[in-house]
Amino acid sequence: MLSRPLKFVLISTPIGSLGSGKGGGVELTLVSIIKGLLEIGHEVLLVAPEGSCLPSDCEAAEVIKIPGMEQLSWQHQNLDSPISIPIDGVLPKLLETALTAGKNYDAILNLSYDWLPLWVTPYVEAKLFHLISMGCVSRVMGDVVKKLSKSHHYRMAFHTFSQASDYELVKDPIVLGNGFDLKKYSFQSSTTGPLGWAGRVAKEKGLEDAAKVAALLGDELHVWGVIEDENYASEIESLVPNGTIKWRGFLKTEEFQKQLGCCRAFVNTPKWNEAYGNVVIEAMACGVPVISYDRGGPGELVKSGLTGWLVPPDDIGRLKEAVLKTEKIDRQNCRDWAMQKASYKSFAKRICSWIVEEIDA
Numbered sequence: 001m002l003s004r005p006l007k008f009v010l011i012s013t014p015i016g017s018l019g020s021g022k023g024g025g026v027e028l029t030l031v032s033i034i035k036g037l038l039e040i041g042h043e044v045l046l047v048a049p050e051g052s053c054l055p056s057d058c059e060a061a062e063v064i065k066i067p068g069m070e071q072l073s074w075q076h077q078n079l080d081s082p083i084s085i086p087i088d089g090v091l092p093k094l095l096e097t098a099l100t101a102g103k104n105y106d107a108i109l110n111l112s113y114d115w116l117p118l119w120v121t122p123y124v125e126a127k128l129f130h131l132i133s134m135g136c137v138s139r140v141m142g143d144v145v146k147k148l149s150k151s152h153h154y155r156m157a158f159h160t161f162s163q164a165s166d167y168e169l170v171k172d173p174i175v176l177g178n179g180f181d182l183k184k185y186s187f188q189s190s191t192t193g194p195l196g197w198a199g200r201v202a203k204e205k206g207l208e209d210a211a212k213v214a215a216l217l218g219d220e221l222h223v224w225g226v227i228e229d230e231n232y233a234s235e236i237e238s239l240v241p242n243g244t245i246k247w248r249g250f251l252k253t254e255e256f257q258k259q260l261g262c263c264r265a266f267v268n269t270p271k272w273n274e275a276y277g278n279v280v281i282e283a284m285a286c287g288v289p290v291i292s293y294d295r296g297g298p299g300e301l302v303k304s305g306l307t308g309w310l311v312p313p314d315d316i317g318r319l320k321e322a323v324l325k326t327e328k329i330d331r332q333n334c335r336d337w338a339m340q341k342a343s344y345k346s347f348a349k350r351i352c353s354w355i356v357e358e359i360d361a
């Protein structure tokens with residue numbers, strides 16, 4: 001294992017401030033990494049958009065907050081969209097700050113999923129690493145990852161094999177999973193609650209399928225997360241009987257897990273190659289079985305028959321049947337699986353091993 005404490009600069013997502021929910025799963029991933037690195041004994045400097053907040057258990061990290069216009073997320077663009085950076089964009093400023101500070105650090109770990117940090121990697125002295133947080137939804141991003149794989153393959157890591165398979169890589173991908181502070185999630189044993197769904201309310205997350213299943217079963221579907229697209233949210237509501245969807249808002253983890261844990265099943269319906277699927281592990285950590293499409297990260301995280309059920313993507317009939325089999329899943333298995341596979345500390349250790357191997361090479 002590690003023989004010396006290291007100094008890391010972390011670059012946050014340029015999509016929104018940390019804590020806003022706009023950055024999706026990356027926000028929680030970043031907090032887990034910071035907490036894990038600090039506990040292992042490393043030093044952390046976080047460079048993040050203005051307004052970002054870290055939880056109190058990450059207080060030992062230094063934070064530089066940068067003003068500027070947020071980046072448009074790639075999942076809201078088209079396959080052929082060009083690279084665009086707004087005037088006074090926060091992304092180049094995050095990168096500039098990290099690269100300048102990075103001269104006195106061992107490595108920079110970038111969590112902003114965008115073209116510029118990837119493209120610049122071969123041309124800077126700093127050891128710039130990337131935890132890629134999305135599958136490929138644009139040609140220009142696919143190209144820059146392919147190019148970097150040719151010259152600096154080991155500077156990139158992915159959350160799951162399914163996610164990595166979206167990219168043309170010259171060698172096998174480094175796959176690190178993800179990690180959570182599972183002490184913050186309480187196990188709940190009751191099997192009589194409503195159905196749950198969580199995530200950004202945006203087309204690629206497929207909330208409409210979960211809502212249709214709830215409607216077919218005459219159930220309520222409790223929904224947590226940032227509503228990114230109000231029109232889309234109203235469209236989904238109009239597809240199902242009044243009262244099927246209970247909007248619960250975007251909550252802080254403490255309250256989110258309390259409500260989530262009451263669910264009898266968590267329904268996960270990604271329409272894209274979900275990179276990981278934080279909410280899948282968060283549900284399991286509370287003891288909630290996950291009924292999911294066998295697509296992207298959730299297809300690797302749900303052990304069908306043990307922690308939930310996987311069904312063929314977009315098959316609402318099979319999704320409904322699987323929800324009806326929820327009681328066959330022992331809720332304790334869900335909690336146990338999350339504890340064994342997704343702790344923040346082991347995730348931080350995997351990150352360190354990856355980076356140390358490369359900087360010592």
Ligand code: UDP
Nearest residue numbers: 024025028224225249250251256277278279
């Ligand atoms: N989340 C939250 N509060 C809520 C609902 C969701 O903090 O009320 C967080 C959740 O913890 C997760 C993120 O939203 O980290 C969603 O991430 P996921 O990986 O599931 O999907 P993404 O948004 O990255 O596509």
